[in-house]
Amino acid sequence: MIRVLLSISLFFLLFADSFAQSNARMASEAIAPVYKVNRWTTGGTVVVGYVTSQIGFNLLGISPEFRKMWSSGSSGLM
Amino acid sequence: MNAFDRWVFNFDPNDRKQAQDISDLGLRASVLLPIALFIDKEIRKDWLDVSLMYLQSQVLALNIYTYLGAGAFDRYRPVTYVEELSVEYRSESNNARSFFSGHTSNTAVATFFAAQVLNDYHPHWSTGKKALMYGLAAVPPAFVGYYRMKGYKHFPTDVMTGFAVGAASGILIPYLHKRSQRRSNLVYFPLINQDAMGLYLEARF
Numbered sequence: 001m002i003r004v005l006l007s008i009s010l011f012f013l014l015f016a017d018s019f020a021q022s023n024a025r026m027a028s029e030a031i032a033p034v035y036k037v038n039r040w041t042t043g044g045t046v047v048v049g050y051v052t053s054q055i056g057f058n059l060l061g062i063s064p065e066f067r068k069m070w071s072s073g074s075s076g077l078m
Numbered sequence: 079m080n081a082f083d084r085w086v087f088n089f090d091p092n093d094r095k096q097a098q099d100i101s102d103l104g105l106r107a108s109v110l111l112p113i114a115l116f117i118d119k120e121i122r123k124d125w126l127d128v129s130l131m132y133l134q135s136q137v138l139a140l141n142i143y144t145y146l147g148a149g150a151f152d153r154y155r156p157v158t159y160v161e162e163l164s165v166e167y168r169s170e171s172n173n174a175r176s177f178f179s180g181h182t183s184n185t186a187v188a189t190f191f192a193a194q195v196l197n198d199y200h201p202h203w204s205t206g207k208k209a210l211m212y213g214l215a216a217v218p219p220a221f222v223g224y225y226r227m228k229g230y231k232h233f234p235t236d237v238m239t240g241f242a243v244g245a246a247s248g249i250l251i252p253y254l255h256k257r258s259q260r261r262s263n264l265v266y267f268p269l270i271n272q273d274a275m276g277l278y279l280e281a282r283f
Contacts, residue, residue, distance in 0.1 A: 034198050035255040037127035042134055049137030056144035
């Protein structure tokens with residue numbers, strides 16, 4: 001008798017838990033945004049990244065001669 | 079020069095100007111492609127976040143190109159090997175920027191970013207459909223890359239590297255911004271019938 005009662009209790013507990021998990025999953029999928037974006041940080045990296053790419057493009061990529069000066073250090077740019 | 083890259087000289091150098099124009103057009107059209115994402119109502123709601131991520135992806139690829147590509151390697155473009163052209167033209171400083179293809183890279187950023195965002199907003203899509211999106215995303219950079227080679231601007235390995243860098247940037251930035259969704263990979267429920275009583279377990283990997 002005790003075994004039957006325990007089994008039935010276990011059944012309802014597992015069923016309730018499974019149902020609760022399923023509901024929670026469905027709710028989170030419905031309302032949660034897809035991405036987490038900090039606009040200040042992301043916008044900041046865009047601005048900084050653009051500036052660094054332009055600096056690099058003009059200093060390193062403008063000509064092979066300029067690149068050689070850059071890589072040779074003091075004999076070039078300094 | 080390796081045999082694989084020498085394949086580029088199969089193209090007629092006289093067609094190079096037209097091919098360059100086509101590749102420029104392909105690049106311009108592709109970088110605007112992610113705007114089409116906003117046709118989707120759900121994505122349109124997050125237009126600012128998606129736009130910022132897109133710019134971040136492009137800027138990442140641009141910095142990789144600058145510091146680890148053209149700015150770091152002296153590789154001469156295929157056009158410098160065409161003896162019929164004038165020495166002045168072939169020795170322009172810009173002709174040392176063969177590695178890697180920025181056109182292909184920026185195109186790949188745009189298309190793979192669009193594919194990744196679409197897939198993220200539609201998690202219910204099948205694996206096949208998601209794979210199809212990536213397959214479609216590969217077409218524009220392959221097209222641009224082909225015409226960059228035909229235009230005597232890049233060797234095949236330059237285009238392949240640009241493709242890889244662009245695709246990685248386009249996928250990586252949205253992926254890193256993706257809100258972590260902690261879901262249980264374990265499904266379980268009790269099983270009871272006349273002969274037995276047990277527990278059903280299903281684990282997903």
